[in-house]
Amino acid sequence: MNILLLNGPNLNMLGQREPDKYGTQTLAEIVESVKALAQQHAVSLDHFQSNAEHALIDRVQQALGKVDAIIINPGAFTHTSIALRDALLSVGIPFYEVHLSNVHARENFRHHSYFSDIAAGVLVGMGSLGYQLALTAAVSHFNSN
Numbered sequence: 554m555n556i557l558l559l560n561g562p563n564l565n566m567l568g569q570r571e572p573d574k575y576g577t578q579t580l581a582e583i584v585e586s587v588k589a590l591a592q593q594h595a596v597s598l599d600h601f602q603s604n605a606e607h608a609l610i611d612r613v614q615q616a617l618g619k620v621d622a623i624i625i626n627p628g629a630f631t632h633t634s635i636a637l638r639d640a641l642l643s644v645g646i647p648f649y650e651v652h653l654s655n656v657h658a659r660e661n662f663r664h665h666s667y668f669s670d671i672a673a674g675v676l677v678g679m680g681s682l683g684y685q686l687a688l689t690a691a692v693s694h695f696n697s698n
């Protein structure tokens with residue numbers, strides 16, 4: 554099984570970015586822990602972070618025929634990007650949406666997601682554990698099919 558982990562804008566700043574909301578772990582530390590879990594499940598995991606919408610879209614398109622599940626934290630693109638939503642719809646790869654913070658307990662503009670209604674699962678407000686839970690769900694779903 555091949556999983557693609559995608560992180561959107563400003564998630565490269567984790568560790569120093571609003572630690573009260575996003576925790577103190579760096580993105581590298583989070584990715585390392587998700588990779589370790591993937592290894593335990595004998596799953597291959599690629600990671601890509603970008604601040605650019607088009608780069609994330611390109612990466613989703615390139616996943617066609619190669620990737621079995623996508624785990625994505627679209628960052629602020631969650632609330633704005635019809636284009637990234639369309640990219641995920643165009644490849645038809647099941648994806649899990651992750652948010653470190655509980656977006657529903659924050660500003661109104663964070664309550665709407667362009668991804669949640671088409672996601673295989675949504676993990677919100679569980680910090681970096683959300684990525685691990687998403688990987689566990691993706692593997693479990695893949696193995697049961």
Ligand code: DQA
Pocket residue numbers: 562563564626627628629630631651652653654655656663
């Ligand atoms: C986020 C929530 C978004 O609203 C925000 O723009 C982010 C991070 C989260 O992981 O909690 O960049 O996706």
